[in-house]
Amino acid sequence: MSSETQKILTTDGIPLEVSLKKAEKKNKIKAFLLVAPLLLFIIITYIFPIGEMFTRSIDDRMVTNMLPKTFKAMETWDGKELPPEEVFAAFLSDYRALAEKKEHGKLGQRLNKEKNGFNTILKKLWRKMKNFEEGNAKEQIMEIHKRFRDVKYWQAIKRTAPPYTMAKYLKGMDMYYDEDGKVVQVEEDRRIHRILWLRTLEVAFFVTIFCFLMGYPIAHLLATLPMKYSNLLMICVLLPFWTSLLVRTASWMILLQQQGIVNDFFVWIGLVGDDNRPEMMYNKTGTYVAMTQILLPFMVLPLYSVMKTISPSLMRAGKSLGGTPFVAFWKVYFPLTIPGIGAGCLLVFILAIGYYITPALVGGASGTLISNQIAYHMKATLDWSFASAMGLMLLTGVLVVYWIYNKLVGIDNIKLG
Numbered sequence: 001m002s003s004e005t006q007k008i009l010t011t012d013g014i015p016l017e018v019s020l021k022k023a024e025k026k027n028k029i030k031a032f033l034l035v036a037p038l039l040l041f042i043i044i045t046y047i048f049p050i051g052e053m054f055t056r057s058i059d060d061r062m063v064t065n066m067l068p069k070t071f072k073a074m075e076t077w078d079g080k081e082l083p084p085e086e087v088f089a090a091f092l093s094d095y096r097a098l099a100e101k102k103e104h105g106k107l108g109q110r111l112n113k114e115k116n117g118f119n120t121i122l123k124k125l126w127r128k129m130k131n132f133e134e135g136n137a138k139e140q141i142m143e144i145h146k147r148f149r150d151v152k153y154w155q156a157i158k159r160t161a162p163p164y165t166m167a168k169y170l171k172g173m174d175m176y177y178d179e180d181g182k183v184v185q186v187e188e189d190r191r192i193h194r195i196l197w198l199r200t201l202e203v204a205f206f207v208t209i210f211c212f213l214m215g216y217p218i219a220h221l222l223a224t225l226p227m228k229y230s231n232l233l234m235i236c237v238l239l240p241f242w243t244s245l246l247v248r249t250a251s252w253m254i255l256l257q258q259q260g261i262v263n264d265f266f267v268w269i270g271l272v273g274d275d276n277r278p279e280m281m282y283n284k285t286g287t288y289v290a291m292t293q294i295l296l297p298f299m300v301l302p303l304y305s306v307m308k309t310i311s312p313s314l315m316r317a318g319k320s321l322g323g324t325p326f327v328a329f330w331k332v333y334f335p336l337t338i339p340g341i342g343a344g345c346l347l348v349f350i351l352a353i354g355y356y357i358t359p360a361l362v363g364g365a366s367g368t369l370i371s372n373q374i375a376y377h378m379k380a381t382l383d384w385s386f387a388s389a390m391g392l393m394l395l396t397g398v399l400v401v402y403w404i405y406n407k408l409v410g411i412d413n414i415k416l417g
Contacts, residue, residue, distance in 0.1 A: 050395070057168050057389035063160040066107050067094045071161045083154050088138035091157075092129065099126055113383065115156035121145040168389035173197075193373070193390075200369045201397075203287060203359070204352035210292040211299040211348050212341065218296075219303035219340070224312070237300050245294065249358050252290040256280040256362070282364025290358045295351055299344040306340030346405055350398055370394060 008016040064071060069090035077083045098104040104126055111118035124144055132140050142148045159167075159177060170176055170183060174191040178184045185191070218237065222230050240248060255261050263277045272278060280286050310333065318328030356371040363369070370390060377387040 053388040053392055056385050057392060058164045058166060059385065060160060060165045061163040063107065063110055064163050066098055066103065067091065069094050070157065074158050074161065079155050079158055082149065082151050085138045088141050092137045092141065095125065096129065111156065114160060115153055117147055118153065121147045168386045169393065171386060172390045172393050196368065196370045196373055200353055203284065203369060204349050206288060207291045207295060207352045208345050208349045210288065211296050212345060214292070215296055215299035215303055215344065219300050219307055222304045223307035237297050240294065240297060245357060248294060249290055249361050252286065252293070253281060253362055256286050256289065281362060283366045286362035287359050287367035290362050291352060291355060294358060295348045298347050298351060302343035302347065303337065303340040306337055310336050342405070349401065353398060354394060
């Protein structure tokens with residue numbers, strides 16, 4: 001018999017193999033259409049914003065577009081001595097064009113971030129250039145202010161020539177490009193961002209430890225107590241979720257102040273003197289206390305969901321085999337809770353590393369984290385490119401922590417119940 005006659009046909013006369021492929025293709029299309037809204041949501045709310053942040057953090061085309069003639073004239077300038085007349089004339093022409101369009105202020109603000117004092121001398125140039133004569137632009141510009149005779153200011157302009165730069169990421173690590181284009185560190189007394197990064201990691205780490213030490217026994221009680229008592233305790237755990245984060249933080253500000261309830265209690269029991277009350281506000285202490293209380297439920301719930309699945313007979317079996325209660329707990333019970341520990345610690349650490357409101361209110365200068373610095377540049381300095389760079393650095397740090405956890409523990413071991 002030929003191969004054609006051996007093919008199995010459907011009732012419609014179509015080969016069964018072709019019909020199965022069509023049905024499989026339809027099922028794949030239906031499955032994709034079901035997840036398409038979620039995929040579109042992730043792209044719009046996650047992928048696009050991250051891409052926009054990355055583009056904004058490296059985009060330096062504003063100065064390039066404002067001073068096209070200047071950068072064209074600077075191509076032959078070696079950058080070691082003051083630029084020639086052609087560069088001054090091109091800069092004056094570009095600046096006049098910006099002044100006509102009322103955009104010269106933006107140039108001053110941008111160049112001032114590259115070199116302090118730029119905004120002042122450009123404002124003075126704007127006021128004086130109306131009286132300039134034709135030709136000899138170099139001499140007339142240098143007479144306006146002595147900074148125009150400083151080659152470092154012209155080198156700063158030349159450094160902004162590339163349309164894309166990694167300068168914002170270097171600034172986030174207290175580094176910058178010098179006059180020769182080399183990466184160097186800022187002066188020691190100005191290295192603030194590294195301190196903030198280390199402080200953020202420190203606070204997130206210790207808050208995670210405190211939440212674990214407090215959350216583990218609470219979750220154990222929830223899993224072992226009778227139902228009527230565990231339900232009441234669960235309400236206490238979930239109660240903070242029903243209260244505004246701002247209200248909870250403000251309540252800690254009232255409790256931890258020097259004349260607050262906590263200090264009054266310490267004085268009442270004789271732990272400290274009335275004239276020697278400890279400061280627990282506007283420092284790391286207040287940050288640790290408030291963040292631990294706020295993030296504690298995120299540790300308790302994953303632990304509880306795992307502990308609830310552990311049979312009480314396992315502990316009894318460990319004791320019946322000769323183990324003490326502690327040995328039975330450490331050898332039998334604790335290893336079974338590791339998936340919940342991993343989920344809780346990872347969740348609390350990632351939330352703590354990006355926390356903003358609580359450190360801003362109770363942390364003070366010594367409790368400021370990198371997230372507060374990002375918000376400062378978004379609102380105060382309006383340096384969105386730098387804020388985007390630090391935001392992406394923070395996101396990269398979280399992904400690195402996630403990758404390390406996956407390598408050491410395994411992401412498959414995380415369980416939420």
